[in-house]
Amino acid sequence: MATMRPDRRGVLAGLSATLASASGARGARRRRLVVVGGGVGGATAARYASIWGEGSLDVTLVEAAASYTTCFFSNLYLGGLKPFGSLVHGYDALTRRPGLRIARAAAEHIDRERKLVELSDGMPLPYDRLILSPGIDLDYASVPGYSEAAAEVMPHAWKAGPQTRLLKSKLDAVPDGGLIVMIAPPNPYRCPPGPYERVSMMAHALRAAGKPKARIIVLDPKDKFSKMALFQEGWDGRYPGVVEWQDPTIHGGIKGVDPSAMTVTTDFEERRADLVNVIPAQRAGWITRDAGLANATGYCPIDPSSMRSTFDPSVFVVGDAAIAGDMPKSGFAANSQAKVAALAALADLAGAPSFPARYESTCWSLIAPTDCVKVDGVYEARGDMIKEVAGFVSDTGEPDEVRRRNVAEADAWYAAMTADVFG
Incomplete structure (x- = not known):
């Protein structure tokens, strides 16, 4: 699941030290990272920014809802294989992260010139860096x-x-x-x-x-x-x-x-x-389009090395709203992209160097209770887009035992993924 190179511990240690030094300087204002959207991409970005920043900057997750229901695995509920409650995840663990708070309101407008997110409760929320993960809007x-x-x-x-x-x-x-x-x-x-x-x-x-x-x-x-x-x-x-x-x-x-x-x-x-x-x-969530971050496709172009918006260097877009090259619009992809964006935003705020992004996405699909197939991809920034550099797709005619193992693998992935996202 990791999106980082083997030397990440040293890089992140240096990043955290730089952030702590900057925030501890006499008279220094704590840097502000705002994350809009409490789905997989947004919750991951907020959580990992808090972990990697070690509480040395202010991270605010903007999310009006008290819990999040995953689309992935919802088909298993339809099939009678999972209870609805297993899809619902709260934010309690995130609220215990140092330096991380949740603004229980909806984002109504982004003023990119003033670097403000205007909330439904009337409070303006200033940012130094902004990560957007608004998901999709449906084009009825x-x-x-x-x-x-x-x-x-x-x-x-x-x-x-x-x-x-x-x-x-x-x-x-x-x-x-x-x-x-x-x-x-x-x-x-x-x-x-x-x-x-x-x-x-x-x-x-x-x-x-x-x-x-x-x-x-x-x-x-x-x-x-x-x-x-x-x-x-x-x-x-x-x-x-x-x-x-x-x-x-x-x-x-x-x-x-x-x-x-x-x-x-x-x-x-x-x-x-x-x-x-x-x-x-479908198209990118309306808040990105209202902010002028989407192009004619209705989705948001990004720098493949960081998930940074091509329209605004202070803003990152992750998950379903982004134009992510070869990557599918999946929960795993959003989690992977959010970690890259969080690290890039922290590097910006600390003035520390970053390193090449690496992304991954795996998607399991149940055909029957004991029959699961999967597709997996590993991706890197190549030129102006995210390109697949390795991949796997289940074969037709596979033995039943392989498909049963895939079911167990998918269950284990869901538990690990939701723990990684929501803490």
């Missing part, structure tokens, strides 16, 4: 007829929490012989294998509930997707006749949805479904 208009209100009927559940529970309740209510339609998102989007793991867990839940005649149709705007061969092998072998995946050459284009009639219209037909799961197009 990307699917005609869809809206935030429509999501209460046709849930997206692409932001975990109440939507996750809603999708689960609607999945459990699908009758035998019923139809589920998923509208998959266009690239780029959060968690590339996520929709297809969700399909797998839905199929498992239907089978476990004794509903062999229920079906799932996936309407995809893409002609291929992450781990495609692995998922299709799993669907054919474990859920024959249940899952039908359609690319644009089959459905002809998604024309819209009607929540009141529970219908989905494509270029060729209109279908009425018992459950419609719409996952719309």
